[in-house]
Each structure stands twice: as C-alpha cells, then as structure tokens.
Amino acid sequence: xxxxxxxxxxxxxxxxxxxxxxxxxxxxxxxxxxxxxxxxxxxxxxxxxxxxxxxxxxxxxxxxxxxxxxxxxxxxxxxxxxxxxxxxxxxxxxxxxxxxxxxxxxxxxxxxxxxxxxxxxxxxxxxxxxxxxxxxxx
Amino acid sequence: xxxxxxxxxxxxxxxxxxxxxxxxxxxxxxxxxxxxxxxxxxxxxxxxxxxxxxxxxxxxxxxxxxxxxxxxxxxxxxxxxxxxxxxxxxxxxxxxxxxxxxxxxxxxxxxxxxxxxxxxxxxxxxxxxxxxxxxxxxxxxxxxxxxxxxxxxxxxxxxxxxxxxxxxxxxxxxxxxxxxxxxxxxxxxxxxxxxxxxxxxxxxxxxxxxxxxxxxxxxxxxxxxxxxxxxxxxxxxxxxxxxxxxxxxxxxxxxxxxxxxxxxxxxxxxxxxxxxxxxxxxxxxxxxxxxxxxxxxxxxxxxxxxxxxxxxxxxxxxxxxxxxxxxxxxxxxxxxxxxxxxxxxxxxxxxxxxxxxxxxxxxxxxxxxxxxxxxxxxxxxxxxxxxxxxxxxxxxxx
Numbered sequence: 001x002x003x004x005x006x007x008x009x010x011x012x013x014x015x016x017x018x019x020x021x022x023x024x025x026x027x028x029x030x031x032x033x034x035x036x037x038x039x040x041x042x043x044x045x046x047x048x049x050x051x052x053x054x055x056x057x058x059x060x061x062x063x064x065x066x067x068x069x070x071x072x073x074x075x076x077x078x079x080x081x082x083x084x085x086x087x088x089x090x091x092x093x094x095x096x097x098x099x100x101x102x103x104x105x106x107x108x109x110x111x112x113x114x115x116x117x118x119x120x121x122x123x124x125x126x127x128x129x130x131x132x133x134x135x136x137x138x
Numbered sequence: 139x140x141x142x143x144x145x146x147x148x149x150x151x152x153x154x155x156x157x158x159x160x161x162x163x164x165x166x167x168x169x170x171x172x173x174x175x176x177x178x179x180x181x182x183x184x185x186x187x188x189x190x191x192x193x194x195x196x197x198x199x200x201x202x203x204x205x206x207x208x209x210x211x212x213x214x215x216x217x218x219x220x221x222x223x224x225x226x227x228x229x230x231x232x233x234x235x236x237x238x239x240x241x242x243x244x245x246x247x248x249x250x251x252x253x254x255x256x257x258x259x260x261x262x263x264x265x266x267x268x269x270x271x272x273x274x275x276x277x278x279x280x281x282x283x284x285x286x287x288x289x290x291x292x293x294x295x296x297x298x299x300x301x302x303x304x305x306x307x308x309x310x311x312x313x314x315x316x317x318x319x320x321x322x323x324x325x326x327x328x329x330x331x332x333x334x335x336x337x338x339x340x341x342x343x344x345x346x347x348x349x350x351x352x353x354x355x356x357x358x359x360x361x362x363x364x365x366x367x368x369x370x371x372x373x374x375x376x377x378x379x380x381x382x383x384x385x386x387x388x389x390x391x392x393x394x395x396x397x398x399x400x401x402x403x404x405x406x407x408x409x410x411x412x413x414x415x416x417x418x419x420x421x422x423x424x425x426x427x428x429x430x431x432x433x434x435x436x437x438x439x440x441x442x443x444x445x446x447x448x449x450x451x452x453x454x455x456x457x458x459x460x461x462x463x464x465x466x467x468x469x470x471x472x473x474x475x476x477x478x479x480x481x482x483x484x485x486x487x488x489x490x491x492x493x494x495x496x497x498x499x500x501x502x503x504x505x506x507x508x509x510x511x512x513x514x515x516x517x518x519x520x521x522x523x524x525x526x527x528x529x530x531x532x533x534x535x536x
Binding site: 002007010011013016027034035036037038054055056057058059061062 | 443444445447448451452455464465473484485488520521522523524
C-alpha cells in the first residue's frame with residue numbers, strides 16, 4: 001500500500017523525539033483518522049536549527065512527520081511556514097488518496113509550532129490564509 | 139530479536155489455506171468429472187452424486203438433514219439470502235427485524251438496505267464483552283417482528299453469543315431465528331436443533347475449504363424468497379449451476395475439521411492463552427471480547443497510546459500477518475463498529491490488534507509474535523506524544 005520512500009521514513013523516522021527547551025511547540029490532532037502530531041523547534045538566527053516530532057498515528061502520519069521535519073531543518077522560519085502538505089507528499093513520492101490528509105497534519109503542526117515560537121518572541125502569530133493549500137487533495 | 143524473514147500467519151479469521159488433500163479432491167471435478175449436475179447423462183450423475191455427498195457432510199457437521207442444506211457462493215450470499223429472503227416472504231406478517239450492533243457487514247449493511255425498502259430494524263446493544271442479552275431480544279420483539287439475526291461468534295473479538303437462549307426466545311414468540319455462524323462452523327460444536335436455529339450461514343474458506351463456497355441451512359417449515367432467480371437448482375430455491383469442485387472441497391474440509399475439532403481446540407486454546415498472557419504482560423494492554431466465552435483461536439487486544447496500522451506494518455516487515463480495528467487501516471477511515479459497540483473510546487479502538495491462530499500455528503510462532511509485538515509497541519510508544527514518561531524506554535534528548 002505504501003511505496004519504499006514512505007516505508008523508509010516510517011521504519012527509520014528522522015528527527016523523532018522531543019526537545020526539552022524548545023523555542024516553539026505545536027500539537028495538532030485529527031480525530032477522524034486518530035492522528036496526533038507534535039512538533040518541537042529550536043530557532044537560531046531566524047533559522048530552524050533543530051526540529052523533532054512525536055506522532056501517534058498510522059504509517060502515513062509517521063512518514064509525513066519524518067519527511068516534513070527533514071524538509072524544514074536548516075530553513076528560515078518563513079520558508080518553514082510555507083511548507084505545504086503537497087510538498088511533503090511529493091517528497092514522499094506519493095501517498096494513497098485516503099492518506100493524503102495525514103500529510104496536512106504535518107503542515108498544521110509546523111504552523112502551530114512556529115506561531116508558538118513567534119508568541120514567545122513577543123511577535124504576532126501569523127494567520128492561516130489557507131491560500132497555498134488550494135487545489136490540494138484532502 | 140530474531141530478524142530472519144519468516145511467515146507467521148495470524149489472520150485465520152480472515153481466511154485459511156485450503157488443505158492440500160481438499161484441493162486435490164477438487165481437481166477431478168474441474169477436469170474429468172466436469173458434467174453439469176442438471177444434465178441427464180452418466181457424466182452428470184457423477185457430479186450430482188458428489189454434490190449429494192457434500193450435502194451430507196455439511197449437514198452432519200451442524201446436526202441438520204441433507205435436504206436442509208443449500209449451497210451458495212459464501213457467507214455473504216447466505217447472510218443476504220436469509221435476511222432478504224425472510225423479510226420479503228414474511229412481509230405480510232410484519233416488517234420488523236432484530237439484530238445486534240456487532241454483526242458482520244454482510245448482515246448490518248443488508249439490514250440498512252432493508253430499512254430503505256421499508257423494513258424496520260432494531261440493532262441491539264452489547265455488553266463490554268460483545269454479548270447480546272437474550273432478555274433484550276425478548277424485550278425488543280413486537281407483534282411486527284418477523285426475524286431475529288444474531289451471529290454465533292464474533293469475527294473481530296471472538297465472543298461466542300448465547301444463540302440457544304436467543305433461539306428459544308424467538309421460537310417462543312413465533313419469530314424466525316437466523317445466525318451468521320461463519321466464524322463458528324468447523325471451530326466449535328453446533329447443533330441447529332438443540333440451539334433452536336431456523337437459518338444458519340456458513341463459509342467454506344474459514345475452515346480450510348475453498349473460497350467462493352458457502353451454505354445456508356434452512357430449517358423445517360421456513361419460507362423464504364429466493365435471492366438468485368433462474369434455473370431449478372437447489373430444489374428451486376437457489377438458481378445457478380452448482381460450483382461442483384467448490385462444493386466437494388467444502389464438504390470434505392468440513393468433515394475433516396469436525397473430526398479434528400476436539401484435538402485442535404485443545405491445542406489451539408493452549409496456544410491462544412499463551413499468546414494472550416504474553417501480550418497482556420505489556421503494560422496498559424487490555425483484552426477485548428469475553429475472557430472465557432470466546433473462539434479457541436481468537437486474541438484481540440488494545441495497546442494504549444499507539445495506532446494499529448503502524449503495528450501491522452511493523453509486524454508485516456517481520457513476516458507476521460495480523461489485523462486491526464483501527465480506522466487508519468481501512469479505506470473508509472471508519473473504526474471498528476464492534477469495538478465501539480463494546481464501549482471502547484475512539485482513540486483506544488485505534489490501538490487494537492487481532493491475532494487469529496490456526497492448525498499450523500506452533501508454540502515457536504506464538505513466542506516469536508510476542509517478542510515482535512513487545513518490541514514494536516515500545517518503539518511506537520517511544521514515538522507517540524501520548525505516552526507517559528514512565529512507559530518510555532529512554533529519556534528524550536534535545
């Protein structure tokens with residue numbers, strides 16, 4: 001059901017774990033699928049210096065968490081914010097149609113973690129425009 | 139842990155391997171003895187006699203008369219036929235059907251369809267073990283009730299229902315009683331007369347017969363409309379050329395399963411209990427279904443804080459085939475209606491694992507599965523944000 005890239009990230013998840021003194025944390029859940037994803041960020045010079053995840057969920061949810069953290073590591077906070085679930089699915093070389101919504105969770109968890117970081121910095125949280133998600137399958 | 143690639147099949151409730159001697163016995167009815175049982179020449183007589191012999195084998199296994207056995211394409215057809223056939227044959231008498239909340243979809247989806255045709259259906263709740271209370275059946279019967287359908291044993295949690303008592307209640311009120319015995323036939327003793335059963339569904343591939351074979355037992359005096367219209371096969375009640383090789387295979391497989399039932403039950407129950415004890419040694423792990431009144435081969439547990447599809451994927455990589463009630467393992471994204479009906483919360487249903495044993499399961503298989511599951515549960519709990527600190531295998535590092 002899953003391709004080898006997905007299975008590789010599921011079986012050897014990158015950046016799994018927690019960051020004790022994280023600069024930003026975000027937890028989101030999807031009751032429909034029973035997935036919960038938590039993202040921890042360390043930010044240095046407006047760059048994602050470290051990122052970790054914890055996920056309760058299916059193979060697609062775990063693989064999406066792993067891939068999403070890989071994609072934002074070393075990026076600026078703005079670049080990390082712009083990561084779309086479509087980019088995660090593409091990097092995973094595809095997910096079964098009924099599992100695409102699991103990748104959306106990774107995008108939402110990163111947004112929640114970034115806004116937690118921004119609020120802690122005394123900045124305004126960014127708004128979910130939803131614009132860049134148009135046309136995605138979920 | 140042992141990482142060598144082996145196959146440990148722990149999904150016998152889904153299907154079983156056809157016995158080699160059964161497959162061999164079927165071949166002549168595809169090649170030399172290919173005659174249509176409805177034809178008049180000698181070639182057809184061989185086919186006709188083979189079907190008659192299989193009918194006797196199936197009847198003997200459930201305490202029925204051969205003339206009360208009707209061959210079908212499987213459990214789903216038998217269930218559809220029993221429900222739709224009785225509903226339409228008795229609709230002048232009433233339009234109410236009683237069933238349970240934990241039936242197989244072959245029953246529950248048929249009931250939903252019958253509701254659209256104007257019938258009214260009561261879906262009885264179950265207790266935490268998945269049992270229907272016969273007193274609740276009696277309380278649900280109205281003057282409009284024409285049929286009660288409650289499964290003999292549940293396919294997910296293995297709970298064995300009090301069918302004899304439910305059948306007695308139905309009989310007392312002049313209501314027909316059907317039971318979906320797909321998971322029970324060939325695995326536990328059945329006597330349609332002693333258990334007050336009017337209609338019973340069975341499926342060949344659940345007891346090491348071929349797929350695409352099944353039967354409906356129709357008791358004396360039971361009227362029901364045909365599901366399949368056409369020729370006069372099966373005494374005019376089920377049209378379509380008989381699946382002669384399949385019928386031969388199913389009859390032989392059921393005769394063998396019945397003869398070996400006592401020995402298999404003793405051996406497999408011991409393995410099941412070993413597996414259950416091993417899994418329950420994992421913290422925050424709970425058994426689903428009834429602790430005693432359950433099928434000899436069924437183990438169903440939930441592990442807190444993790445999700446079932448992830449467990450299955452990791453088991454598969456270790457060569458272990460199993461099943462889960464998690465929504466994430468299905469295309470519909472619906473969690474197990476059986477576990478939900480037993481009162482388990484949504485998030486707990488996601489962490490369920492069903493392991494169903496078979497004749498070929500060994501003690502070494504069971505021990506291999508226990509150690510694999512222990513390792514997988516720990517790995518997934520380490521990954522989950524829900525896991526309490528005391529259940530994590532190592533401190534989180536930044």
